[in-house]
Amino acid sequence: MATGSKADTRSQPRRKLALVIGIDNYASGKILKNARNDACDMSSKLESIGFITNGPKLDLTYKQMEHTLVEFKHSIEEGDTVLFYFAGHGTQWEDQNFLIPRDDADIAVKGVKNRAILAQKLLDELTDRNPFVTIFLLDCCRLYYLRDRNLEQLRARGENLDTPKSSGLKEMHLSAGSLIAFACAPGAIANDWEGQRNGLFTKYLLQHIGTVNEDVRMILADVTHDAIILP
Template sequence: MAAKFTSESRRKLALVIGIGDYENVRKLKNPQNDAKALSSLLQRIRFTTADQQLDTTRSQLKHVLVDFEESVQSNDIVLFYFAGHGVQWEDQNYLLPKDFPDMDAADAKEKAEFLNKNAINVQDILNKLSDRKPYVIILLLDCSRQHFLRNIDLNKRALNANESRSVELTAMHKADSLIAFSCAPGALVDDRSEEQNSLFMKHLL
């Protein structure tokens, strides 16, 4: 007879990442506060949280992600949260680690390779978590989504937040997953307010 799982019996796992002290791109003041606040909330609702990852490099993030992905078991409830800078190249979303280089140094034709080498592809995270067959995957991405396209004219339009919606971008998807961005494609998160937490986190809490 197949085992029955209830919300109480399922494991709840979370990985929370906050990066604000960037070395080569604009620093952000809220991600660390947001990561700490969410970790505290998740612990109160009985999530098992990995150690908070604050201001981590790409190498460190890769190791943390592998450990987290390998810890996921069938029927787990899995939550992944990232606060920091994000970039969208055509239909792929990337999360930027602390040591992400200046992207302006990359030629337009080389940007995909540049991002794959120096950033973290969100779809890859989703795919690897999904392969573990959890009950549900929740991705909360509190980051800007400035995006770049191969077509130069479209790329110029994409940098203008008022026109970004006119550019077609393929949405990420996976069965039994919930993906929430803090802003629309092409938009930048406002990190200049006097609030201790981002608007996204303020409403999550």
């Protein structure tokens, strides 16, 4: 797996850091089948190709996610290769992408902006550490219904209102030296592939990410091809 093209630093040894998060067991009952397996398998695969992962982080609450992300950001040194992988629920809210922690029942009370991780902000903070490259992998485009306390109060008074739901994630702004891959096209919903150990996106990511001396952009193109053609 080749991760960049800066000729002046290519021959220098470079640390490879990864943070892998997987959440299945959501407090709201929106349980996923593959996310923990995806995170465990991805962490093992990344370690096998030289990434430092410190193991997968599983079923994190909002506070635990915040603490884990702060620790990871502060561990990044200039010139590192950085990879962030998240498997779980994600949602688009007011034209922004959020990663949902395990204790998502709190979102109904405190709001998604206060109880979920803003993906663009996280990506920007990682790239602000001046890594060699930042690879941002999100396997979190499942259908997700948002709870809103104000709407629930109106519904309790007899109002006939639809529950807000995400329609997948939207495109994100790329800084120089960063790459993003979603489990599906912007606005679409991912295939959770029930009955299988891994979700469709992660299955093919695991197959291709260890390819020796292949640019990461080509690896992601291969993943996209196989996830569409060979499920």
